[in-house]
Each structure stands twice: as structure tokens, then as C-alpha cells.
Amino acid sequence: MDRIYYRDKIQEQLNDKQYYRELNDNMEKKTKRNINKLISKFPHCTTEKEVDYLTKFEVKTSNFYGLPKIHKSKEVETAVQQQNCAYIEINSPKDLKFRPIVAGPQCPTHRLSHFIDLILKPLCQYVPSFIRDNFDFLNHLPAEVKEDAILVSFDVTSLYTNIPHKLGLDAVKFWLESYRHIIDQRFSNNFLLEGLKIILDNNTFFFDGKYYLQISGTAMGTKVAPTYATLVMGFLEDKMYQQVESEFDTAFKVNKSSKRPNTQSRNPSPENFQQNNDEWKVVNNRGRGRGGRRGRGRGRIDNPNRGGRGWGITKHGGNSRGRGRGFKFAPVPYSNVPELKADINNFSRRLRLKEEFGNKKDHDKSLVRNKSTYTPRPGKDDYLDTYIETITKFPVRTRKCKQNLTRNEQDALKSLKDDDSIIIKEADKGGAIIIMDTDFYKEKVLEQLNDEEYYKQITNNPDKATKKRLKKLIKDYDQCLTEKEIAYLCDFDPKESNFYGLPKVHKSAQIQNTVRDQNNIYVETFRPADLKLRPIIAGPESLTQRLSHFIDLVIKHLCPSIPSYIKDDMEFLNHIPAIVPEETLLTSFDVTSLYTNIPHDLGLTAVKYWIEEKRDEIDSRFETNFILEATKIVLEENTFYFDGNKYRQIKGTAMGTKVAPTYANLVMGYLEQQMYNQNICPIR
Template sequence: AKIINISQRDLSDTEIKLLSKGLKFTPTPKGNKVDLIKDTEEFCRKLRLREFFQDNDYDDGSLVRNRSNFKPKTNRDKHLEDYINCLKSSASTNQNNQNIKDNISRSERSAIENLSNDATIVIKEADKGGAICIMDREHYKKMVMEQLNDRNFYHELTSPEDARTMNKIKKFTSVYADSLTDKEIDYLNNFEMKSSNFYGLPKIHKSKEIQHGIQAKNATYVKLPQPGDLKFRPIVAGPACPTHRLSNLLDIILKPLCKLVPSYIRDDIDFLNYIPDSVDANTKLISFDVTSLYTNIPHDVGMESITYWIEKHRDEIPSRFTKDFIIDGLKLVLENNHFFFDNKYFLQIKGTAMGTKVAPTYATLFMGYLEEKLFSRTEDVFDANFGNCIRKNWKRYLDDCFIFWNRSLDDLNKFHDLLNGLHTSIQFTMEQSEKELPFLDILIIKEDNRITTDLFYKSTDTHQYLIFSSCHPSHTKRNIPFNLARRICTIVSDQHRREKRLKELKSFLLKQNYPVNLIDAATNRAKEIPLPELREKSRRNTNSHKIIPFVTTHNPRNKNVFKTAKTCLPILHQSDNLRSLINQQDIINSRRQPPN
């Protein structure tokens, strides 16, 4: 099911048709010449900066900084001014694509307004699988408030704390002024602040009532009574909250330590490189999952864990960032995680918010610290060889853990008890199999001694890929079939299964109206890439500093000024200086997505 309606509101056929396009679907916007002119002026400013600073990259060592608004003086180079005038003239002329066909009907546009203005419902994407869930607003608020009323994790505030927290950050940057550059201090203190917002994503994959209803009806749209077993994943969205920039800086500082945690895997593709081709016949596949990791990390043990990794790998962190700087900064982020929900203000008193930038790094290092205790205790309870074996073969991505198990079930249960004894707040659930077991998006399959891998889909996965008619840049839509096919070729090791998955993918994409020739070309291109190349870590472009992106909001009704930027480049290259500073390939087209 793509749409699950557990509200009392009935949806019209038009509303169902609209929602079935997915929440990422973008209707064709009206032409917006004002935004285009503004974006063109910003690109021209970048050109002037390149001419002003030449190729001299001044670097004061700042890890973060506010975006500069510096504008060099005009008329420093006649050919640059001629080129800029050409671009501005192109942007200011009337839109040349007024006859672009709308990608939704008038009735669907009315449906957008009706759904947006209906205060009785809440529409959220499911926590996993991509389904859309419609809920009664009052019921949704009641369910979320049940979580927020848990005094072990949250405390209600009488008023907003944002201004007070900003003052704490200003004091922090003053105390640690010697650790920070002027640009970093400016970045942490000067920005447009906005309070964090709390919301819950419905965990429909864990609701037996919803799953039973979906299976019984087997349709794109399913209307069900309110389930009594639906839970929500708590999200604190604070992209402009007082601590979000400090959290980002701390994440940059601490992230290099993650790769030094023995169990660390970067993602599911990285995990593939640790999977053996064969195992002993008696080997079992075991996975563990930490229950609600983010909200259960105690602040004191979290600080212990960060201190442990800093002291163990001091050379991985720039010397100007002292241990006290990092610990005090983290305390600021963790102890000031306040947000609002339904016009009420709350403070999270335990754990870390899922929405803050440093959270995954913090959780990884915390778990790595507990694992050091695990390795030691495993040696004590079992033996040194087994302790070393666990250290080498135990792999984890945040709260998901996996191991190939060669010992008895009694030993496995003892090991599970060891895990649950590491800290009272951190408890592990376990799954085991002798044949196949999912881990992240990978299904690990054991056939006799042979290990193969397949793509794993949860039962709630709707395969709700972006519909081809959505108003997204064409390169975005062209890349979707290739990226999905490449993922299949990377993960699925057996050729027969791989072909089956690629055929499935083709059927999913055809339902989303992707052209068959685009799908076939993308699939063939992905199949030609050797497996070692598919599974190697992607490399960064070392020449990215030379790139001058022309960033515009994608709008098919607007003039294509980027095309003008390319065709008029000979005007710019009449300048000997600029010919050497700005090459054809340096100017790239970058599109931001219009609001959907």
C-alpha cells in the first residue's frame, strides 16, 4: 500500500491520485524571473571573486564559516563586465517557456489546497518503506504527547529557552576563543535562529494491526481503523536551532575517530567488504539491534566515551581543540536540546536528538566505548582467542550489529547476556538464522558453506521512487534508474538473483512512468561496471575548489541562463587573465529543487 489512511476523513479519488504520486512529487511551478535574476547576480559575484582573488586560496584553517557577502568592485576587467552584462540581459528578458504543460490537473491543484488547509488531519511519510500515512490530528497529538510525557526522557518548559542557549554559546566561544578562529566564532554566534520542532514518524512496519490490514486489502490505498499498537520515531528538527552550528562543528572534529572504532562500518556497501565468501557449515547468522539507542545514551557515560576516544587518538584531532573544549561543547548541545510541539516547549533530558548533526558520530563513539568493555569481558567469560575473534568480526552500523557465529547456542545466550550487561540503559534484541538474515538493506544468505548477498526489502516498502512527471531537473530523473540498478549490481552477488532484481526494478520504474529505453540503458551501464569498482569507496574530487556552480531553482518556465553562460564564454576568454583562471569545465549547472 502506498497510502494508509487511519483517519476519519475520507479521501476523494483525486486526492488519492495526487498522494499516490508521493510526497517528493513537485508540481510544475509558475515562472519566477525575480529568483532567476537574483541567482544570476550571485553567480556573477562568484566570477568577480575568482578574478579578484585569482587562484590564491587563502585558508586560515577554519573548519566552518559563514557565507561571505564580499563584493569586489566592478569594472576591474572589461571582458568580465561584458560577459556579466550578457548574463544579466538574458536573465531579465521574459521567460521563454510559458507554454510548458502543467504536470497535474486543476482538480489535483485544488486537492493540494484542500489537504493542506484541512486542520483535522496530519500527513506523514512512514518511518520506513515510503508509504504515506494520514492520521487524525488530535489522535496524532495524543500519541506524540504520550511519548513527551515520559519524564525519564523529556521535561516540559514554561517558556522558550532559545535566547538563553544563544547566550551560553556566546559565553562558550568567549571562554574558548583561543581554540577557535574568528570565522568559526562568527559562524557559531551569528545566524538566523529558529526553534526546533518535534514530530513523530509512524512506524507502520512494527504495527501488526496495520500490517494485517494491508495484507487483507492488498491495494494502493488502504483505509483502516485507528490501530492501538502504532508507535512513532521521535524526530527533533532543528536546522536553525541555537546549537545546530556547534553540533556541526563538533561532528567535523569527532568524525575521524569513528573509523578507528573496530566495529565501525560506513554503510551497507562498506559492510559487503567484510562478508566472507564461505563459512563453516555450522555457522549461524546473528544480528543484534539496540533498543532506542539515541534516546537512551546517558550523558555521563556519553562524555566518558568521547573522553576515551580523544585520549586514545589525540593525533586525529587538531591540537587547538582541547578535550575540555569538545566535552563542554557536547554538553551544551546535549543539555540544551529544547523544542516545541503543539505550542508547548520541552527539554530532552536523556540521550541525544535524532535530528542534531553530531548524533550519529556521538552514538557511534559511545557504542564503540561499550564494545571495548565487551571485548574485555568476552575474554574473561570465554577465552582470549574468542575475545580477539569478536573484536575482528563484530560489525556495527549505529544500532545495528552483525556477526557470523561459530559457537554453541549456550555461548550465544551468554554473549547476549554480556551485551545486555554493558549498561542498564542499553539493551539488545537478537535475531538468528542458519539460512538467511537481513542486515541494513542486505539479505545475507547461507547455502551450505557458501555466503551470498541479496537486496532486502521490508514488507512495507512501497518502491515509491520519484514519479517521472515530477518537476525535478532532468539529470536527477535520468540518474535514478542508473543509481538503483548500480545498487542492485553492487549488493546482489548471485547472477540469477541479480537479473531477477533488475527485472523487478524495471517493473517498479515503469509504474512510475520512466521510459523503457532509459531504464534499459541505465541497467546495461550498471552491469558493465566490475564488482570491485562498484564496492570501492567513492573518491572526492580534489579540484572541486576550482568549480564555479551556477545555482538556480529548477523551473522549466524560466530562461536557461546557464546555456547563455556557456555560449558566451568566448567573451570572457578575450581576457588573457580570465582565460587561464576560468575554464569551460569550471562552470557547472547546479539546480535546487523548487518547493513541493
């Protein structure tokens, strides 16, 4: 945007006296006095460390900026439709509005806002319409929706800035009094409300050389804002439902499958609360609020030694903070001095390489190459030499970090890791964690490997023959490759591939029935007979993996030439016309076990077809026969280990080899072209 235009649009908002007021000076000293008075007035509500956190830090003034709401500008939308291009140009749209953001990570009230947010955030779970994330939304929807059902949602224009302070404080007070038992007893209601009032009344910021005060609503940028807005909306909904007998059988208000506490009972009995609260903690143990912050659960990791489990996870009492975090959760690692020193040396080497080669162009046309170990010598730049000498000789000490797992959780994870009687895998889709008996898992894998149409057990080691084929390919087509590419394909230490399977829980009717019956986030079922596994061959250093990677780099440029090829979600949306006729039928096709069901002859024919059709997309130094023979080696030399036995895949391609996605795309594109050419399918 033009700087002057941007400044004028922001000033347009700040001149609205309903929301903002210009100040002669900032209010930072006054705000700090108010925070100190609050702490002195309620001395029993904060510990010494909390007082230090709230008061002892370097204060910096907040800044104001705006994010353009282009989705709400008719002028911008019209320009997008008319220009129909990835880059749109428009001259100063008059109807463009900005989302106001007050950025103040070190402002006087920011730490108080963070502190109050941590205390109030658990109240959000008792707001009937509170949705943590997309998955939580899907869990609220009933399994079956009536055909005439109408799904509705409500939106509030500029919610954060349109909440009057009195309404906001009344809403927070309402939820505090309704669910006082979940707030730490040392935090009195008056302390929380007065602390919140200080945050709302002292929202000052700086823009274009002037100080301003926000006099209505809360700042989008302060930590407590999302929790505050959620509680206000929940308060208004509660009042609305009390005054109007709703006929909306919504997932949020009357969802019979929901496990949230009963919000109609403001003072639930201890028995009722314990039951409801326990269910809520288990269902929502992944996080709280809108930031995805991890929450605390009330269960424990299942005892892996407990007998009688064929498959799944069950819920029990105890502490389960670590259980619902998923495979992406990373425990804090212990200090590793050798690794830290190696990182410092690598960083120093990169600095020297940048010094020596930073301004030089690389004319090497190699697509791949082995990592260089060359390190330039010092002596060219005294400042750089001094800096590198300082960081490499600086004493490295171990630092004890605060762990994000308790001792019990660490012991439980170690117990699971050391337990050979179970296998833990991620579900093929959905991200669920699956625990299976090892015997059951092996049985399901061998079901696939014993299918002689796809796999063959071998007794001899074919590695020598594979190396021989690879060297012959390079010798026959050495004119196609650079020296660095040849070194990359040949000079490395190969390792055996291994086979594993990911459970397709979404395609098991037995598991789906169990999920509906048990109606819990943790379900248990005994050896589901209809469970299938997605076969994965993990061989990042196998004999053919580098060749597979190289061929993938060569032929992947062919994929955009396939009419039905979609790179990602955004490209899919760009392919769909802006207006779709009412009678339009959107269809898609799925292939069962695509990768393993592609015959080698068909795959090679498809690759050859696209190379010949789009030869200009491929570097001229790579002959068609070289690409086809290399692809054939990758397909035919796909060997791996499972449970001490060696196998060869004799049909299809391995899900795990680099070229597989490109290969499958070219095959499907080829079949589509043949179908259209033969008029088998009239749909275009």
C-alpha cells in the same frame, strides 16, 4: 584501458557477421524515406504534431561503445582476489567481454523508437513475469515462503542482440492481438509492426571511422528496446507454459496474491477486465516499464473531509495520477522572476570570485565560517564584464510551463494542505504516505512527550541561559577557535526547534494485520493503538545547531577507528570475506530507540574514551575539555516546541541535531569495547 586494447576488443565484436555488417556508407537517407513512407501509408495513425516530431529534426549518426563486463571475466576476478586492493591493475585480460551500446539520441529512428515505445509499453503489465522494480518484486513474493521452496530465475546471454527480428515481431503481434483494447484505436497493428521493423532493420552506427549495420537483435540504446525485450521474453514464457505443465508455484505465474490481470484469458469479459484492470492500475500507479516513468492510475485522492477515518488511505474511483507519486514528486513551479534575477546575480558573483581568487590557495584553517557577502568590483577583465552585463540586463520574461498535475489534482492537493483535521507524514521506513487525524497524531506525540524519563515541559524561555553558556564556552576556549569559527557560532539569527514524529508502521502489528487483510496498496485502519512514532527535532537554526555541526566536524574522524563501524553498503561487502564457512553465523544487534536512550554521562564518557584513544585523529588545537563541554551544551540545551508548549529533552540526544549520528556511533563503539574487555561476549 589502453586505447588500442579497447578498440581491438570492440572490433572483435563488430567482426562477428552473425550480428553486424560493415557498410560502405550510412543509410540515413534511405531510413528517412522509409519513415516518410510509413507515415504516408498510415495517415490516420499520426497527428500533425506527431508527424513533425518524427520527421523534422536534425539527424546525427549513432556511435558505438562498449561497457566492460568485469564481473564475467575470470582474469579480472582472479586479479581482484590476489591484489586485494581498491585499485586493481591487470594487463589486457583476454576473456573480457563488452556490453554493446549504440548511442544515437538524434539518429533517424530514435524518435520513431520513442514513439512506438510509448504505445507498446502498457502491454508489459500483462506479461506475468514482468517486474517493474525491487518493490514490485517484493510485492510478488508470498508473505510466507515454505522452507523447502526453491527460488529460481533465468538469464539470457546477450538478450538484446540475440532476438531474431522475426521472433521479435511475432511476439509484439501476439501481445497486440491479445490486449488490443489497451492500445489507442488509431494505431493499427500493421502501423506498429512496420514501424518497429524499420527500427530493427535500420540500426546503423559509426565506430573508428567505419559505418556498421546491426543485422540481428535490437540496439541497447534505442528507446523501445526494454519494452521489446520484455514482450519477447513474455511471449516465449507463454509458449513454454502452454507446452509444459509447470510445477513451479512461482510468484510470477501462480501468485494467488497478485493483482495482475489474468493472462490466461486472452479475451476477458468486460466485467472481468474492469475488475482486474482497476486493481492493476491502483497497485502499479507509480510507474511503467524499466525507466521508472510515472504512470496513470484509476482512483482519486481521498476526500480529506470524509468522516470516520482514524488512520490511513483507502481506494476509490476517479483520477488518482497524483496520489501514488510519493514525497519526492515535485509539481512544476510557477515562474518566479525575482528568484530568477537573484540566481543570475549569484551566478555573476561566483564568476567574479573565481576571477579574483581562482588561483589563490586558502590558508585559513577554519572548519566553519559564515557565508561571505563580498563581491569583487568589475574592471579586471573586459570580456567577463561584457558577459555579466549582458546576462544581468537581458530582459527576463515569465514563461508558462506545462504543468505535471491536472487542475483537479492541484485542487485536491490544496484541499489536503488546507485541511487542519489531518496530518500527512512519510512512514519511518519504506516511504509510504500516511494520513492521520490531527487529534490522533497529537495524542501519539503527547504519549511520548509526557514520559518524564525523557522530556520535561518548561514554562520559561531558556534561550538567554543557553546563549550565556555558549559565550562562556567560547571565551574560556578562544585559543581553540579562529575568528571565523567564533563568528559562525555566535553571529546568526536563531529560530525555535519543532518536534514531529514519523509513524513506525513496520513495527505495528495492527497495521501489518490490516495490510494482509485488505491486500491493497492503499489500506485503512482505525487509530492503531500500538503505533509508535520516531521522534524528530527539527531545528536547522536552533541555538545549538551550529555548535553541534562544528563538534561533528571535529570528532567524526574518530568513527572509522571503531572496529564495527561500517560507512555504507559497499564497505559492508568489503568487510565480508570472499568465502564464508558453512557453519558461520552472521549476527547483528539493534538498540531500541538508541538516540533517546543514551544517558548523558555515558555519552560523554564514550566521547572522552575515543578522543584519548585516538588523539592523533583530532586537530591538536581542540582541547579534550572543549569538545566535552561543547557536547554537553548540545545535549542539555535541547529545547523545542510542540502544539504551543515548550519542552526540554532530559535524556539522550535529539534525532535531528548534526552531531547525533557520530555521537551514537562512538557510544556503541565504546560499549562494544567494554563488552569485549570484560569478556561478556566471546564473539569477535
